[in-house]
Amino acid sequence: MSAPAGTETTHRARTGRAVRMTGSGEPEQHIETHATDRPTAGRGKVVVEVEAAGVSYAEVQMLQHLHPFPPRFPFVPGYDLVGRIVEVGAGVTGFANGDRVAAMPRYGGWQTHAEIPAACLAHLPEDLDAAEAVALVTNGVTAWQMLHRLTDAAPGDTVLVHGASGGVGSVLTRIAVHHGLRVIGTASPAKHDAVRDMGAEPLDYRTPDLPAAVRQFAPDGVSAVFDHIGGKGLDDSWKILAPGGTLVSFDSSVAGYRPGQWFRPHLPALRRSLTRALARLLGRTGGRRMRMYYVKPGKNFAADLATMYDLLGQGVLRPEIAGRLPLDDAARALRELLDGRAVGKYVLIP
Ligand SMILES: NC(=O)c1ccc[n+]([C@@H]2O[C@H](COP(=O)([O-])OP(=O)(O)OC[C@H]3O[C@@H](n4cnc5c(N)ncnc54)[C@H](OP(=O)(O)O)[C@@H]3O)[C@@H](O)[C@H]2O)c1
Structure with a gap:
């Protein structure tokens, strides 16, 4: 009231x-x-x-x-x-x-x-x-909206979640598994057991040729990649996509920037996002697309959080x-x- x-x-x-x-x-x-x-x-x-x-x-x-x-x-x-x-x-x-x-x-x-x-x-x-x-709140809505509002990943598809052991990545992994997706989750080796416990297949994000390692799990590529690495890592994420797949870039946190360079990390993602949008318009991406995501409050925030709380109340999500x-x-x-x-x-x- x-x-x-x-x-x-x-x-x-x-x-x-x-x-x-x-x-x-x-x-x-x-x-x-x-x-x-x-x-x-x-x-x-x-x-x-x-x-x-x-x-x-x-x-x-x-x-x-x-x-x-x-x-x-x-x-x-x-x-x-x-x-x-x-x-x-x-x-x-x-x-x-x-x-x-x-x-x-x-x-x-x-x-x-x-x-x-x-x-x-x-x-x-x-x-x-x-x-x-x-x-x-932030992690759950971020995970939910990236998966369900930005990609078309359907049950049976494979997706790649970077940082699967982290705050966002662990929720994303759990809701993706709940959605019937096969999840490859990158993490440091010490956290691979935790990633396995969430129902995903762990992979070290420091693997030298990451696209090749992912293709051992998914030879045709994956339906979605969730990337908070940014920088040149976005090119690896793009290579891993199956035709029609979506790369979601939600930060540029791990690309080795120095304190104080507050906006610079985001420029490579913005540049790639614009270039790929143009290439997609020209029909040159095989239906692949790149989308940038930033969580914000508002109508969808409240509605999606309510969905997450239903899942928490039902014991589906922990x-x-x-x-x-x-x-x-x-x-x-x-x-x-x-x-x-x-x-x-x-x-x-x-
Ligand atoms: N766009 C948005 O709206 C939005 C919303 C929320 C969060 N975010 C961003 O999402 C990111 C994750 O946030 P969080 O709160 O979940 O952080 P977090 O709990 O600290 O998790 C960070 C994760 O990144 C992993 N990681 C570290 N180095 C990596 C690398 N080189 N390659 C791939 N993964 C690596 C870590 O794995 P190990 O611990 O195994 O090393 C850890 O799982 C942050 O950059 C945050 O700013 C964005």
């Missing part, structure tokens, strides 16, 4: 805690926790008491000033969160005090109370575990939780991601 504008506010200041990213560099130097007052809800916004907030590679990129949309330092990181609305600002419809919600504000999640634009919210069923629910940590351990979680030790999603519990 909608809250009448401004009628459900409770202006009770409360001391909370927030994590702050203070600059570009190492997590141990630039991540700190501090006390805050509870915010009040501005127009079109709500205040959420945070139950769980996700740690994602986006925060690693923000720390290295490699994110395409970097906020100014210092700021409170936290791409996504789940929690309960404790205050509703004027002009908000569709959400009321006490509602349990999921949100993707892109930053601001790593604190006890967050002021969130209502446009970033979706409803969250009461019975779901907060950590599992937050692991599906996101991998790398660890549940207090806010004070945010730097440790980032370090685990930076050093490639995480399997699945680290979650902060304020």
Whole structure:
């Protein structure tokens, strides 16, 4: 039910805690926790008491000033969160005090109370575990939309998921297997057992001739490749596609860029995407196409997240939780991601 504008506010200041990213560099130097007052809800916004907030590679990129949309330092990181609305600002419809919600504000999640634009919210069923629910907000919607909104991969087809042990990759692998797809999942060798447990066939992403290795599994190529590597890696991903297949480029995170080159990593993907769109128009790609993806809030976000929550509630989907940590351990979680030790999603519990 909608809250009448401004009628459900409770202006009770409360001391909370927030994590702050203070600059570009190492997590141990630039991540700190501090006390805050509870915010009040501005127009079109709500205040959420945070139950769980996700740690994602986006925060690693923000720390290295490699994110395409970097906020100014210092700021409170936290791409996504789940929690309960404790205050509703004027002009908000569709959400009321006490509602349990999921949100993707892109930053601001790593604190006890967050002021969130209502446009970033979706409803969250009461019975779901907060950590599992937050692991599906950005990662789940990203995985779902890339697979089901950008490709035509049908049951029985084979797809290649890069980074299958990661936050996005592990959810993508599970929903692809659930969809009846055969999944080849790249990961470092130490994580191959984890990838196998998800129902995929593991492959080391450092294999020298990756297209040849993939063709041993799928001689005719694969129906879709999900690529967060970027750079020249996109050419290998393109070579692996079967006629009519789709290459989804969803980041350029592993191509060896230096901290501070925030937009540069994305240029090779943009260039290739334009060139291939033109070649496709001219009928020169055998029906193959390349699509770039960036998750955003809105109607499809809320609808697709609801689908993910149905699957979670039915027990079809179990996101991998790398660890549940207090806010004070945010730097440790980032370090685990930076050093490639995480399997699945680290979650902060304020
Ligand atoms: N476009 C969007 O809307 C969107 C949304 C969400 C996330 N993303 C992006 O998606 C990427 C993954 O995010 P995440 O949160 O899942 O990160 P994550 O949990 O840290 O996972 C990263 C994964 O990348 C793998 N990896 C490392 N080096 C690699 C290489 N050279 N080739 C292939 N894979 C490699 C890692 O495997 P090992 O651990 O086995 O080394 C790990 O599985 C990030 O770049 C993030 O920014 C984009």
